Amino acid sequence: MHKRTSDPQEGHSSFTPTVFTRHNRFLHTFMQDHQAWFCVQDLGRLMGKSLNERLVQKLDSDQRRSVCLLKDGKIQESLMVSESGMYALLVHHFIPENRNLRQWLSHEVVPMLRNMQTTTPGSLPSLSALHWAGVSVPLLHYQHHAWIKWRDMPELMQTQHPLPISGTCR
Numbered sequence: 001m002h003k004r005t006s007d008p009q010e011g012h013s014s015f016t017p018t019v020f021t022r023h024n025r026f027l028h029t030f031m032q033d034h035q036a037w038f039c040v041q042d043l044g045r046l047m048g049k050s051l052n053e054r055l056v057q058k059l060d061s062d063q064r065r066s067v068c069l070l071k072d073g074k075i076q077e078s079l080m081v082s083e084s085g086m087y088a089l090l091v092h093h094f095i096p097e098n099r100n101l102r103q104w105l106s107h108e109v110v111p112m113l114r115n116m117q118t119t120t121p122g123s124l125p126s127l128s129a130l131h132w133a134g135v136s137v138p139l140l141h142y143q144h145h146a147w148i149k150w151r152d153m154p155e156l157m158q159t160q161h162p163l164p165i166s167g168t169c170r
Helices: 038-047 083-092 097-117 150-158
Strands: 003-007 014-015 020-024 027-034 035-040 064-071 074-082 128-133 133-140 145-148
Touching: 014 020, 014 027, 020 097, 027 038, 027 064, 027 097, 035 038, 035 083, 035 097, 038 083, 038 097, 074 083, 083 097, 083 145, 133 150, 145 150
Parallel strands: 014 064
Antiparallel strands: 003 014, 020 027, 027 035, 035 074, 064 074, 128 133, 133 145
């Protein structure tokens, strides 16, 4: 999830992006109002194509925008495209490698951005108890996983009884 910050010296707000890496190249992204946005300069590097403002102007006005983005420790004005704008650029400037790039964006980047944004109070860490074989141990629910303290594992393992052997196979 992005963080929007205000810079009192600059007098404007900026976005702190989520950064992904592919083939040692960065992709600065953020989510706003359930919409994924991608840095045009980074996207162009990943596509092997210099994407400039003239090319991006061909997109609809709701598919492009300029924002103040925290990049490399500095606030910079960055041209961004929406998810649909990103797909339009990939189709319009097709090369075979863009298929793999699209799959990475579709199957990894966008879902991860959406998962980060859908963090709700229910998905914050919470505690419960695991009751098993007469033993009760604390259980932490975090990031869609259940966690048990390492020190509680011996207690759980002692309650696990092997199945009795009822004879031999003949």
